[in-house]
Amino acid sequence: MLQRLESWFADNGWQAFAFQREVWAAYLAGESGLVHSATGSGKTLAAWLGPLAEWMAEQDGSGKAAAPPLRVLWLTPMRALAGDTVFSMKRAVDGLGLPWTVGIRTGDTPAAERTKQDRKLPSALVTTPESLSLLLSRPDARDRLCELRLVVVDEWHELLGNKRGVQAELCLARLRKWNPRLRTWGLSATLGNTEEALDRLVPELGVRPLIPSGAQAPIGISGLTPNSRIVKGVSDKKVIMDTLIPPDVDRFPWAGHLGLAMLEPVIEAIESATSTLVFTNVRSQAETWYQALLEARPEWAGIIGLHHGSLDADVRRFVEQGLKDGRMKAVVATSSLDLGVDFSPVDRVLQIGSPKGVARLLQRAGRSGHAPGQASRITCVPSHALEFVEAAAARRAALAGRIESRTPVERPLDLLTQHLVTIAVGEGFEEEEMKAEVRTARAYRDLTQAEWDWALDFITRGGEALKAYPDYQKVERDETARYRVLKAPIARQHRMSIGTIVSDASVDVRYLRGKRLGNVEESFIGRLSKGNAFYFAGHLLEFIRMENMTAYVKPGKPGSAVVPRWDGGRCPLSSEVSEGIRELLELHADGRDDEPEMRAVSRLLRLQNTWSRIPRRREMLVEQTQTREGHHIFFFPFEGRQVHLGLSALLAHRLSRVRPASFSLSFNDYGFELVSGERFDLLPLFRAGLFTSDNLLEDMIASLNAAELSKRQFREIARVAGLVFQGFPGQPKTHRQVQATAGLIYEVFARWDPKNPLLGQAEREVLERQLEFSRLTEGLRRMAASPVVLRRTEKPSPFAFPIMVSRFREKLTSEKLADRVRRMQVEFDAATGVEVEEEPGVQLGLL
């Protein structure tokens, strides 16, 4: 059978890679595994052709075979990738002359197509974890999925580190129970922890049921416990990584600007390439750069494009097609173009601002140079001085093969409750059987009986505290004691809430004449009044009115316009890049570095050294200075924004125990500062163990409560556990009476059900996800072990200044609330209007 694959390859003038052959053979031998190979190296065909060969071997050659029922599920993290995947899958099916059908099922699939699939699923279905969960919520799911042979999880690294990955694990556990011989293959590029990634996908299941003797085993399956392997693919793709260094680098800003100072060099770079992808880290930056490029080169109108997640799908598809056809000279994009799609004509990638991580740098680089024999090329475009250092550090780490790991999520209870309700909406479950099944998902291997009991209680009785409430209804037990959802409205509501992606309430942006441009966060539109101009989707627009979750606009007149600020997309510096920076600074301080980026910022570094010091790797630099704002203490651990947020709250908490005080905290990727009204004498405090790891968790939690982080984290949990519903257009009014913000629900739980495990989960998620607790612990340990270099500076040093002007600020105080209030200022406004805290539409609906 493999012969036929080889000859199809040969017919197309291709030759199969060794790793593709290895995957086919392993699949046919009944194995599962993980393919780790560079983007565009042929992973799709590696995973796809095995099941086709298997099917061909099963045919007895008599007569014309019909399309088989669903055999392959292909999970993709992004709807945008589905189209391309289906295209190459179909090409193989047609080339081999097979009757297989291939279909897509995602949130974008039209109703007519869904109905067709409901009658009969295609032989292979490309879908997302969310849509797979939805399939499982159908009472007949088992019948439809019982012929399944293979689940492919594409871009597994994208799912691995978040709850979507756990959702896939739970679905896989169910599918495996139904089809014990099911094989699972993960496809991944640029990942540091491949072993763990494989273990998540194909967990050790202990005793797996043997195939009963007499049953017909498909080709190659030995009937023994299937094993798994990691297949290493193509990795020797050449990548060129460099940095745009302008001639007048000394006039470069110290702190975060949009980096438009680099506009001219960027234009030159675009002109010198055939087709360029310009990546930014946040959407607002993409809008700004697109505008700036158009203003500087009006003749580029029509051949440069903009691509980000808020734009309408049609707009995005148009731009993607233009890239494939080679019509686009350049496209300004965010992470929306990070993955998968193959844009062969692109020969250069520019990264505006720091890539922050090695995997991201390589992934984005891989978007260019798809043509055979061509190298990928990525050029960093720093937006402020220290980003030169970051760019060099990221490149060094990439060359040394130090790639970030993605840490999987451990047994999230919110998702467990969601999954249990999903199954109860479908065929229902029996308790012991379901518990055993859930525990075969790697994320829930260590689930405790108490946690299980609580989850079941939560969905049946609404939690321990509610025994007295007969009105509560969600999951009930039917006459056979199976757990089921019997009320249609509850089932409908749940189906609409499946998933773990939390988005801000967003409003459609639409021209008065009808064309939809995309969507922006409601909080942004809320700040606009009639007549205000803003840039969106590359157009200058004038806001007219807001109606039914739609912002109506018309083309705007030039003048002062604002750019919407989207949150999210800002990721902290990875530990690999952090370590690279510390190393580079030391090399530079010792005069041993030879990176062009370091030479470019040598004047700034000299200034830092004169005013304060360039910290060595095993040194903890602390600066103290005084401004009108108060007394500043700066720390420079270079551990990334999230860790610094945690460390700043921790140290402020510890200092305020020495002496009651209020602190204003701010932080960036390099360090953090504490500002207070009083001066602290630090040396004795260092000696007394300010950086100690004793009582770290307790201190951390105590300081967190002050910073209210858990409450924010609860948003996602409340949504996943079904405590809040994301509004949708045209929802019935009655729904509004049972909508509340996650913040409010958090407060109610914190006060009247403080032991609720979902609150504990919020705390844990803040620690693990937001503050990267293990990295924080490591950082603190390093701080405690390193000699402290304390410098008093006249004014903030070049390293300190960007922290001072950072817009990330928190407050921590040990002062009595009422006393603090008396000192605070209320924000008065000339125009009386109601400005709402969060999710305004929802909130106003409540009033």
Place this chain on the structure above:
Amino acid sequence: MIAECVVAGERLMLLPQKAMYWPARATLFVADFHLGKAAAFRKAGIPMPSGTTTDNVERLAAAVKATGAKRIVFLGDFLHAKASKAAPTEARFGAWREEHAQLELVLVRGNHDRHAGDPCQEWRMQCLDEGAPFGPFIANHHPQPAQGGYVLSGHIHPAVALTDGGGTMRLPCFWFAKRVGVLPAFGAFTGTATVRPREGDQVFVIADGEVIGLN
């Protein structure tokens, strides 16, 4: 700690329980009680802990005791929804009513009350539409200016944002503008909306069991 202010020539006492007392007429004003909100959530399959109704009635009892009020005027949204008419919730409030049988209860209907319907007869609440005059005041639910008096209202669950350089804090408040006053939402399970008062408005926030004037 209680704060006092003068509105429309009348002395008013602002209580940390989020209610307002008018001594001249021994009247307590309460806005946005939202009785049975948690019950409505439960009925829709959203688990909510118990305790919010108990907190509501206990705080109401404390406000009556602290002031010696003879009458309570609810400024709308007394009941949260039709689904709020749940047995345990009604029993809780009914028991409170029996313990305070002498009190005169008045409800000025708000938007939620219109959907939920009037409260049960046994509670003996006089139900009025918006615009009911009480001396120099007009009792409303919606904060809209009216002819012939100073409007007392609720509806928006007001809070103000306070800043002190480092951070912003949002606290529920009493907000007295020129012609309209807005009370904080009384209900234990209610959110807030941040308002921006005009210069010259009187604003009192509730923090840590104290009512604190900001002017």
